[in-house]
Amino acid sequence: MKKVNGHEIISLFEQWSPKRFAEDWDPVGLHIGQLNRQVEKVLVTLDVNEDVIDEAIEAGANLIIAHHPPIFRPMKHIWTDTPQGRMVEKCIKYDISVYAAHTNLDVASGGVNDLLADKLGLNHLEVMEVTHSDPLYKLAVFCPVEQADELRAALTKAGAGAIGDYAGCSFTSTGIGRFLPQDGADPFIGEIGKMEQVEEERIEVVLPGPLRQKVLKAMLDAHPYEEPAYDFFVLDQRTDAYGLGRVGTIKEPAKLDDFADYVKEALDVPALRIVGDGNKIVKKVAVLGGSGSKYIHSAKRKGADVFVTGDIDFHTAQDAEAMGLSIIDPGHHVEKVMIAGVALKMEQLCKESGYEVTFIQSVIDTEPFRFI
Known part of the structure; x- marks a missing residue:
């Protein structure tokens, strides 16, 4: 096994989840720090906040791979008495680099949407909304x-x-x-x-x-x-089509409410929202991690009986109900499946390349909502 730097790790990552898969508006890539130094430990996380950075410091990780970009909009100032400024300051002080893979990781084979589809036990998968070929x-x-x-x-x-x-x-x-x-x-x-x-x-x-x-x-x-x-x-x-979301079938047809109970357990959420008749029989399922309001028509065109996705707004829910598409909204945070998925995938890729590096799965809960 050989020592490795950040460039070599991210090069492997981008062969799996290339930046060209990302949406035009999406600021993927290196956000803080540099890649031109040796890396022994990598922390994988859904989000980056001060608690996650403290976790990286305690673990001795000097590279963080995150799903959600920590600097989504350009920063005009770095004021270190603000939460975002303190976060940047702490990363620089402790030589921690932060790399974000967002919609490109959604699109990649084996990425967020495939991980969610696997959690839901979907078979005969196809891409819901093709974005790249x-x-x-x-x-x-x-x-x-x-x-x-x-x-x-x-x-x-x-x-x-x-x-x-x-x-x-x-x-x-x-x-x-x-x-x-x-x-x-x-x-x-x-x-x-x-x-x-x-x-x-x-x-x-x-x-x-x-x-x-x-x-x-x-x-x-x-x-x-x-x-x-x-x-x-x-x-x-x-080449093969790549894109957002996945559509597949469940093993046995089920009532919507029964399938919703299964989704709640499979995705480990305390609550979820449902649109549609609870007695409706569902067989074909579309799933999209994150915010799926823009893609209800794609799910319907693919013949989905139910669309599992987060952040559905009131009027979109009404539109879906009118077109006969049921929705199960387990929230945005279900994308946490990428933590284990990315860590295991990168462990495999680095082992095959002979790289000596450890991947740590973040245990910090970054879900901002509480349910009562």
């Missing part, structure tokens, strides 16, 4: 026949040629490559000033857009030629 590319590269297998292996290792449940997919055709090395060249094959003919393979592989630079680097590193010939083509096909 990346273009597929095709790389065509020409290589001497003798080195083609080695190049294909390097491309596969970089992630190219993955189609569905298959890896290492490629197509090969053969032909004759011609080139004339000139003064200053350092040819792998051939001589300066002499036209060369080489039996070559044209290797074609597909890859998702985000892997383009990684695959290009792997190809250039593995290719025997000083100046390899290659092309990237943008394809009409797209």
